[in-house]
Amino acid sequence: MKIVVVDDEALARKRILKLLEESDVSTQIFEVSSGKEAILQINTIQPDLVFLDIQMTDMTGFEVLKKINIDKIPSIIFVTAFDNFAVKAFEVEAIDFLLKPYKKERFLEALHRGIEKIEIEEKKVFKSKINRLIQFLSHEDSNIEKEKDMFLDRIVLKTGKKYRFVKVDEIKFIVSSAYYAEIFTVNDEKHVYRISMSDFIKRLDSEKFIRVNRSTIVCINRINEVISEGMGDYSIIMNDKKTFSVSKNFRNSFLKKMKIKL
Structure with a gap:
């Protein structure tokens, strides 16, 4: 069975590949890191199953969906970190999705449901659901990239x-730790949250x-100083004196946001 894994986050793709390897399904796996590449791969190799990330840097999973060959639609499992608009859209047509972060058991459940949809007698029904999903999304006034209500105002942590x-307004900065994010707040507390x-x-x-x-x-409002280190390097000092370097990959967007000219 040919499977395409679409996600612009390397760790997210790695997790899906690892879980596929641990499953009892014989697969030929293709991984792609952008929406444009996904369209090309799906239309070219015509996979049986696609794990499709909803929010990518170049386009959304919905935009990919609209540009693939609808006559040869594969079984699709949507992957999303958003638990409002996208989930409602999927539930409209009972199309399977994985809500990040997900456990192995939930992944395998979605995988086997996706395999079931590959059966010939279900393909027409699935294609019809995909068409209706596209129509549903096309008639929504809200854009998932711009919806203000998709932003977190608080984080729910289970212990x-x-x-x-944890209120988002109380966050000073966030530092990654493998598959987790370490959240530091204004009252000097540290919380661990499973998310890339x-x-x-x-x-x-x-x-x-x-x-x-x-x-x-x-947090932009908690930046006290931006320091030019020379040779195009920058660092920042937070209000609590904590310092961080600005890497070259994020430098231009950072300086633009801070209204600092190169």
Whole structure:
């Protein structure tokens, strides 16, 4: 069975590939890191199953969906970090999705449901559902990339049987730690949240938070100084004196947001 894994986050693709390898399904796997590449791969190799990320840097999974060959639609499992608009859209037509972060058991459930949809007698029904999903999305006034209500205003953290809530407005900065994010707040508390940095920054208001390097997201209003280190290198000092470097990959977007000219 040919499977295409589409996600612009390398760790997210790696997790899916690992779980596929641990499953009892014989597969030929193709991984892609952008929407444009996904369209080309899907239309070219005509896979049986696609794990499709919803929010990518160049386009959304919905935009990919609209540009693939609808006559040879594969079984699709959507992968998303957003638990509002996207999930509602999928539930309209009972199309399977994985909500990040997901457990192995949930992944295998989605995988086997996706395999079931590959059966010939289900393909016409699935194609019809995909068409209706596209229509549903086309008639929505809200754009998932711009919806303000998709941004987190608080984070729910589970410890044992207890749930704790951290207000986003109290966050100073966030530092990655493998598959987890370490959240530091104004009252000097540290919380651990299972999410990748790429997914986390998408769920934070870009007017309030910015990513300065692969492992760090900071609250813009809590930046005290920006220092030019020479040779195009920059660093920042937060209000609490914590310092972070601005990597070259994020430098231009950071300087533009801070209204600093090169």
